[in-house]
Amino acid sequence: MEREERAEAAAEQLQLYRRDPGGWRGCRSTTISVCRTTTPSAFMRIISPREFVDVVVMKQYEDGTILSAATNVEHLLCPPRPNFVRGFNYPCGCLCIPIPGEPDRTQLLTFFQTDLGGYLPQTVVDSFFPSSISGFYSNLTKAVKTLKA
Numbered sequence: 001m002e003r004e005e006r007a008e009a010a011a012e013q014l015q016l017y018r019r020d021p022g023g024w025r026g027c028r029s030t031t032i033s034v035c036r037t038t039t040p041s042a043f044m045r046i047i048s049p050r051e052f053v054d055v056v057v058m059k060q061y062e063d064g065t066i067l068s069a070a071t072n073v074e075h076l077l078c079p080p081r082p083n084f085v086r087g088f089n090y091p092c093g094c095l096c097i098p099i100p101g102e103p104d105r106t107q108l109l110t111f112f113q114t115d116l117g118g119y120l121p122q123t124v125v126d127s128f129f130p131s132s133i134s135g136f137y138s139n140l141t142k143a144v145k146t147l148k149a
Contacts, residue, residue, distance in 0.1 A: 003073055007032045007057035010071035013091040031058040035070070036078045047124065050116060051084040069093035085118040096144070106144070 032055065039050045054070040061067070071091045080086045090113035097107040112133075 003034060003055045003075070004032055006071055006073055007055040007069070010055070010091040010093065011057050011059065011067060011069040013069075013071075028062055029058075029060045032056070034073060034075050034078065038084065043124065047120065048085045048118060049083065050087045050118075051081060052087045052089055052114075053078040054089050064098040066096040067093065085116070087117045088115040089113070090115070094140070108140075 035054050035056050037052045037054070041047055041049045053073060053075055055073040056068065056070040059067040059069075069091065070089055070093055072088045092112045092114070093110070095107075095109040097109065099105045099107055
């Protein structure tokens, strides 16, 4: 039950980031899962591979809004792996919000708060993150087009 409570708390935190004077409409569906994400080493192995274990909640609301919220969790089936640095995600996620009158457009709100773990000079983090975030949005665009088809 703790994982579900953490997922719901992450969802609530994410909703606080969005200012919605009309309030949220009812939720049509909810899916909760635990996800281990790994990243390869980077910059000729200057940056060690990372792993993150999160509880993720996906919700679809009656107005068409889709919420994906996550936060760090420990899970017996996902112990730290050798040669990976364990990172930590604070409550984070995405809101895909339909734009009224524009069925082919979506407002995307994203919030990420990540502790990469280990020791990384800030200059390395600053040079690495823009390309990884760009890749995230590229993959998200492809996923949305696949869902829409």
